[in-house]
Amino acid sequence: MSKTSAEILKLENVVTYVNRHTPNENMILRHLDLTIHRGDFITVLGTNGAGKSTLFNVIAGTLPLDEGRIQHLGHDLNKVSPERRANFIARVFQDPKLGTAPRMTVSENLLLASKRGQRRTLRPRELKQHQAAFRETLATMGDGLEDHLDTATENLSGGQRQALSFLMATQQRPDLLLLDEHTAALDPKTSEQLMKQTNETITKQQLTCLMITHHLDDALKYGNRLIVLNAGVITLDVSGAEKQALTKTKLLEFFGNIE
């Protein structure tokens, strides 16, 4: 594998503003550089307003860059629409309501997501033929979703919806998985279970993943790389042994110094 192809995503000198060209102009991402390699499982830390969500929006394409360049496997992404990027970048939102279609059933949601990256045509969807496989995949999540194939997702618990969103994001093996505090809205027990499952899936399928979290413990425990975002730039980027040597005390110290 060549060096460039291992670079799943590369952000160079990325700048975004809110209220640009007004007196309230505010620079959010300030000349940010980030290179994500294949197989990276990166936990992202940062205080509120540091630009974590903005970074995700920039990667997913829902927020255009004001300056800089973003590349996927060496190809320029700046002008690629969010829908096109969704073919290789999958995302799980923090809000359980955002990730699934409420009036559609669990299997309908899964089927829709399984067509990620394919042309959606006038061919019958063949829902029944997929049910058995869906049941099997759902059973791996361990919260009883496999018994709710025909339940509308609005009738699921928050934890079940997030588990479903996670499956929908990973079942087509995206080049990059964006987890935007996907366990934050859940109770501690459900949150821990989903986090465990998340780690298992990412490790087993060797997915490349960027995960925002506010839990220092999770950030230290999971992943092979940790970055800290502050005031629109990356102020800490550790991986491998260096990350393993990192402790909560050191991290807190680091955050203390920032402020």
Place this chain on the structure above:
Amino acid sequence: MNMIVSSIGQGLLWAILGVALFLTFRILDFPDMTVEGTFPLGAAVAVISLTHNLSPAISITLAFLAGAVAGLITGLLYTKGKIPILLAGILVMTACLSINLRIMGSSNVSLLGQKTIFSSKFLAGLPRYFDSIFVGLVTIAIITALLIYFLQTDLGQAFIVTGDNPTMARSIGINTDKMTIVGLMISNGLIGLSGALIAQSNGYADINMGIGIIVIALASIIIGEVVFGELTLNQRLIAVTLGSIIYRFVILIVLNLGFSTNDLNLISAIILAICLMLPQFSKSLKLDHVIKKGLAKNE
């Protein structure tokens, strides 16, 4: 008896309007006001085509296409122009008023002596009013069947999810703008087609025939929902047709009570308002509870 048969026929013909609006109002989940312009547009295009000796089939097809173009414009104003959907619909609807006058040349064009879909030998041979039942039934059956098929395809599912959760739809690679435009085109195409059929059934096209029809279409949808309750999507599509027929019966009853046809828009609005408030009433009056109790066995 004649009145009842006529009501069923009218209900079936008008059901196309309800089913078309269902695509935007219920599936895409927004109110499309274009309807009030595309309905008379379809009527105008069909009537003028017929008076120019085009066949009924071609006239109806042209009416569909004209409606679809109007829907396309609303869709573009909404998705690319970022105009709120309500306003985008009202803009196209207003523009249609002038367009329709241009097409018709006057505010009312009669089909007297013209060959229409109802003057075919077979239909003319049917008993009175059964011609509209036949045309209505065949058309609504074909349209409903096609829509049910469409909604079960990959594209149809992408269309449904666009209305259900656009954020999620985009996050799995669905171009929601495209889906919205396609939905508006199909919906308004069918509304144009509906206008074409109603004009032929009435025997004329009138510049004002679109006024209030969004209420009629919504009434079909809401009555279907109120009467039949929890249904699957396919069943809900069929319920619209039944709702449309029930609506015609209600109108028939009201007219028999001594109201004039001039009161129809007022009555339609009142019926729709009542139906929309019914869930609210039944909650505060505990109607469900009372009905259930009334139906339960005495133990």
